[in-house]
Amino acid sequence: MKSLNRLLPLLSLACLLAACSDSGPTEAQKKEAADEVSAIDLPEKTLETLFDVEEGFTLLSLKDFEVFNAKSKEPVEGKNWSETDGVLSCKGTPRGYLYSHESFGNCTIRLEYRFPESAEKNENPNTGFLFFITGENRIWPKCLEVQGKFAEMAHIKSNSKEIQLEVTDNEAAREKARRPIGEWNTIEVVCKDGALTSVLNGTQIATSKPSELKSGFFGIQSEGDAVEFRNIRVQKLTD
Template sequence: MKYLPTFLILSSVAFLINGCSGDSPTEKQKEEAAKDVSAIDLPEKTLESLFEVEKGYTLLTLKDFKEFQGKAVKSVEEPTWTEKGGVISCTGNPKGYLYSIKSYSNFSVRLEYRFPETGQKNDNPNTGFLFYITGENRIWPQCLEVQGKFAEMAHIKSNSKEITLEVTDNQEAREMVRRPVGEWNSIEVISKDGALTSVLNGTPIASCKPSELKAGYFGIQSEGDAVEFRNIRIQKLTD
């Protein structure tokens, strides 16, 4: 496929966001612009120009992950994971996860995700973010999870019976800042010496004290519902 010249793409994005006036773009304008550019197959080198990649962070794309699949609950006629215009899309079938090629210990992960309104209607769609994945790949691996499930967004839990966690969680804050199905929610997770802190749309939601898991691979789940991820970036913190 022939790509549009980079300057034309970026100029179009700027126009979509800013319009004809010099006013600062609203969140709605930014989201509408992101929808329009998500349909364009962009050269990889321009993705960081479309998304906010803060100094010290590295943007992760589909090629930075490996895939593990469980047993499909129905025949699979399309790939579970695809990427277009900087958005990683997941069909939700079969259950499984992407896991990073690199292992991490102390880090900050930032990303946005949403359950598209075109997906199967579900009042409590599900996905999750896996940290410190260790051992064999299975459903589900030994790790800690920051929930992506709508009702428990940004909650922290253990995915292994052998590992218990002491978790502090703020349900009231979650309900105040969580955006509805169909809209993008931003998640940040900070790992420091085995302790995790989750931040939802700029508001701290949960934290856990260190467990025996302190390093491993980072993953995102396929858990039965269509879901989209964008602007996944990671920064290693000083050990």
């Protein structure tokens, strides 16, 4: 019955469009059709398949990454990383990160992520996005990081003492753009000749000047908090 209920708005929409196919839909009919679509209670899997990847971008999934975990003295129950219906989930333990099979230089990476509402017990849940991972895997590798930590969302920093980085950051813009725990935030990072620019929910937050790192693997951190990611995609830029 639930499946039928979900289909009813679609059937209604099809009938409406068929009725006005001869002369073309009026503006009022277009609005009615749009309202019908927005009212449909689609299952999560269907919602995920509705995402259209922008031209020139490639969608990444869990199969496009390898897992690196820190050694832990505590037993770990189940897998830390999993993927269901296009949503990549991280339990947060053990600490570690995913790193891409492919190395990237000049590129744009876009994704959405959220800390589930259960993360509210931690006022500043943590994750991060690693760029230009170079050398051996360790906690933490030689790379640059765009922060996913709630209080520092989209801040750019060096994740290694070996790399000094000059960064410009707009805290006021972050406070205005950031969405609360439980909601999806969008991150875009443009990498150009070693310089990074981060954008949070459509607002530019930070920039960094080039360092010695200009290419490497892309990573996503596990740092003790449950977090979810979706629509991770990359566009390679021409030099």
